[in-house]
Amino acid sequence: MQGGWEAARGRRLRSSAARAGTGMAKNRPPGPQGTALIYDKDMARVRLLWDDPECAIEVPERLTSTYARLCHRGLAQRCVQLPVREATEEDLELVHSPEYVAVVKGTQTMSREQLHTLAQQYDAVYFHPSTFPCARMAVGATLQLVDAVVTGAVGNGMALVRPPGHHSQRDAANGFCVFNNVAIAAEHAKRRHGLQRILIVDWDIHHGQGIQRAFENDPSVLYFSWHRYEHQSFWPRLRESDYDVVGQGPGRGFTVNVPWNKVGMRNADYVSVFLHVLLPLAIEFDPELVLVSAGYDSGIGDPEGEMKATPECFAHLTFLLLPLARGRLCAVLEGGYYLQSLAECVCLTLQTLLGDPVPALSGEPVPCLSALESIQNVRAAHAPHWASLRHENSGPVLTPSTWQGDAGPSLLGTPSTGTTDGLKPLLDKVLSCPPRSLCTGIGLAVPDSASGLNLPPALLQEKGVPLREEEEALWARLDSALPQDQALAALGKPLALLDEILAGQVRAGIAVSPTVSATTVAALRRTLSCQALSRLLCVTLGDLDVPEDLRDDGRMLLLNLGGKEQPEAAPSPACIRLAGRESWCPWVRALACLPLGMDWALPGCSRLQLGLGCCCCPNSELPSVEALAWALVGRPLPSTLGPFLSASPEQASAVTRLCRQLQQDWPMLQVSVT
């Protein structure tokens, strides 16, 4: 047993030495570290110089008050603050025509009347003598961010820019956008860094038709956008924003549109679309870089979006993207017009990029009918193009519902449409809740011989607790092969860790044990003996015999992957098994799309997608403890899931069948209205 992990450790040391040329530095995360923040107050110079109600919401305070809040929260200070630069005309011409660039350049010397006349040639646009330098700076800031992330100078980051970019096109300004910051960045990453797969996630509430048009033929850029659509009645009212528009020629399947046909969408609707539409495709696409068109007009209180997603939702959306592209994520500000909500949502995005734990999501974990219709439709439209959607041919919704409004329990009640006035007191309450301070300690229960590992500093090393009587008895029965003293230490340390987690002294931890299943059972028993605990998620790999009294406790959701087949056992919503172990990969992918691990109310959700508070590893997995430990303190996992390995038809139908069976009890598993 000892030989097992020593041998594995020898392998690790040899391979990392070969990689780095020298021994691995201790206490350094394996990948790039740090979060970049790019901001320059000069981008607050553009402002509307005439009366135009449509453009009046795009104000300089969007930037200044957001940055002030980041400083007030101490978040800006924790970032690597990179300087902006002005993009060159060559950069701009990666997406825009020289003629259009010349037109915008000409605005620097125009009078107010000339600016106004020019603006009228476009839809929802204003110009200012500072528009050209600011828009160049917005592109330059975005390129600085991409360069820093792609070269590994930082792990991820955010650019706070104005004017926004995603509506602007080769020859046109549109929807407050002048140059297409994110589209230029994607083209730059392709041409100048040689990247071959870039994912753009546009969570702004408007359709970024400018980005869509720039890449509609291009399979190297996967563009995902959700947007308020209301059956084409919402701005920019384009047919090309609907779910059945999927890209052209070689780019077919690489444009993904999720129309929102109702306002008032909530956290559950947003998370459902990520879990059932974006993530399966993104995992299959396996991007090298993720660019987020981060507009916050999709957040609660925004007068444009009229949606109800709360600020923590953006922490979850960000978190769900971090396992992609080794965490190489660049968020670039687009819209967002309700200043308080905007600032708060940006804080939660940046906080997540910095590796802080993700706060619990509020609201019922139930998607609304209109969201489900959109999910079903877009999945049907993309099934021909993506293996991960192909297995379930549920088809598009044939008769769209006439369902009006959402009847579900509401945080805020039904908004009076079109105005945020009535919402103001409630919004103030939602937005002024101070961020919950989560304890950040990470516990570590490993054999003393594990001291050679490269682990994050300040891990709390467990000393061990005395076993309770029944634990000793259990231990003696389950593992009589181990010397008694060693066995007690191996169980005593994990249980000490567990006690600290249950007491709220540490947030998460890793325990290494020579006999995982015995330790897991003892840990489950100890956890469930804690009366204050109301919900426990236990995810296990391989065979595990959980005693019946524990399984029937009612507070535990057990997810067992790759154990032995149990055909006789009736499926239970609280004990979910996916058997078979030919290959883990498809199971792990399936799991990534099962929202069961989503932690709706429990605090202290870890960075792991499985949401475990405590991971228990067998000794043979000791090298992966390093990666796990860094993940728990907020660094991205050192590798992605790798090239897509499609599930076998049997595996795929097992997952589909399981999801159908479980839908009644777990509404977040629904992918269709029927």
Ligand code: X5A
């Ligand atoms: C970037 C952005 C919105 C334009 C709305 C015009 N533009 N009615 O959010």
Ligand code: ZN
């Ligand atoms: Zn927008």
